[in-house]
Amino acid sequence: MKHLFVPLLLLIGLSAAAQQSPAKFSLDVRYLLSLPDGYNADSTRKWPLLIFLHGSGESGIDLDKVKVHGPPKLVEAGKKFPMIIVSPQSDFGGWDAGILQRLILDLKTRYRVDADRVYMTGLSMGGFGTWEYASRFAGDLAAIVPICGGGRPEDAWKMRYVPTWCFHGGKDNVVLPSQSADMINALKPYQPGVKFTVYPDAGHDSWTEAYNSDSLWTWLLAQRRHEFKPVPVAPATLAKYAGVYVRNGRDTVVITPAENALQLQAGRGKETLKPASETVFYWMDKAPVDIIFNKEGFLFRGWQQEQYKKVK
Numbered sequence: 001m002k003h004l005f006v007p008l009l010l011l012i013g014l015s016a017a018a019q020q021s022p023a024k025f026s027l028d029v030r031y032l033l034s035l036p037d038g039y040n041a042d043s044t045r046k047w048p049l050l051i052f053l054h055g056s057g058e059s060g061i062d063l064d065k066v067k068v069h070g071p072p073k074l075v076e077a078g079k080k081f082p083m084i085i086v087s088p089q090s091d092f093g094g095w096d097a098g099i100l101q102r103l104i105l106d107l108k109t110r111y112r113v114d115a116d117r118v119y120m121t122g123l124s125m126g127g128f129g130t131w132e133y134a135s136r137f138a139g140d141l142a143a144i145v146p147i148c149g150g151g152r153p154e155d156a157w158k159m160r161y162v163p164t165w166c167f168h169g170g171k172d173n174v175v176l177p178s179q180s181a182d183m184i185n186a187l188k189p190y191q192p193g194v195k196f197t198v199y200p201d202a203g204h205d206s207w208t209e210a211y212n213s214d215s216l217w218t219w220l221l222a223q224r225r226h227e228f229k230p231v232p233v234a235p236a237t238l239a240k241y242a243g244v245y246v247r248n249g250r251d252t253v254v255i256t257p258a259e260n261a262l263q264l265q266a267g268r269g270k271e272t273l274k275p276a277s278e279t280v281f282y283w284m285d286k287a288p289v290d291i292i293f294n295k296e297g298f299l300f301r302g303w304q305q306e307q308y309k310k311v312k
Helices: 002-018 063-068 070-076 097-111 125-136 152-161 177-187 207-211 216-221 235-240
Strands: 030-036 047-053 082-088 113-123 143-147 166-170 193-200 244-247 251-258 261-266 269-275 280-282 290-292 297-301 306-312
Touching: 002 306, 030 063, 030 070, 047 070, 047 097, 063 070, 063 207, 070 113, 070 207, 070 251, 082 097, 082 280, 097 113, 113 216, 125 143, 125 152, 125 251, 143 207, 152 177, 166 177, 166 207, 166 216, 193 207, 216 269, 235 290, 244 297
Parallel strands: 047 082, 047 113, 113 143, 143 166, 166 193
Antiparallel strands: 030 082, 244 251, 244 306, 251 261, 261 269, 269 280, 280 290, 290 297, 297 306
16 A cells, blocks of 8 residues: 555645746835925926835835935925835845846836936935945946945946945944945045045934035936937047957957947847047947947956957
């Protein structure tokens, strides 16, 4: 009986495994929404969007907790902002950049968002979340304002086209000021105009003074998503870039000069590279992807940095 029962169990198991049906798990993201005055007056006008990421203390399932700091606090007190403000709540004590991107995509379908003026700011845990989002989805953002947070300095090059104003308290013993300083120092070679304000007498709460600064909001609303613009480059400069380039000894591309441009061919694929400067070339106007020529050849800067060496 035992030997007969084992194959019967296996047969039942196989039958159960074969019966599958599609299903879906949906993730709800709670957020506070503030629409600007005049939003409903003109059904064609698009508005800037600010995403505010709170700190760890406001995590949970009570949205009222999100109102205690930052832009939601100011809105609750009656301050008017000429932009859409969305303040999501994290229920698990962290920020997931992938979830935030899906939220932003959804907001663009629900509200009249100016895609060239999407901003992100956050404090403490939200400062870390802001740096993280910018390192992964730089092409979504027109500017960031991380406050008393930190990130990975090795990722700073990915944010080279995202205007940044960072704030920190000089006496912060929760998140050390060096964490912001490390990010700013790593970003400066790529973005010389990066802004960094340290309030020397402030502790962890550097956000109250930062968000109360009118100059911050004036600066933020003046920023737009980076868009490459072609510049004239001398034919002799273009000619010196002509040649064959190889990555990892096997991936080969050929570059030839064209009319104020370069033609890049990789196998059967071709791209027209337009000059943003004498050394930086691009092919998509609003994507933060480019190549920069150097002594060895050129460096491709996309999701990763890849060096191509000129071989002839």
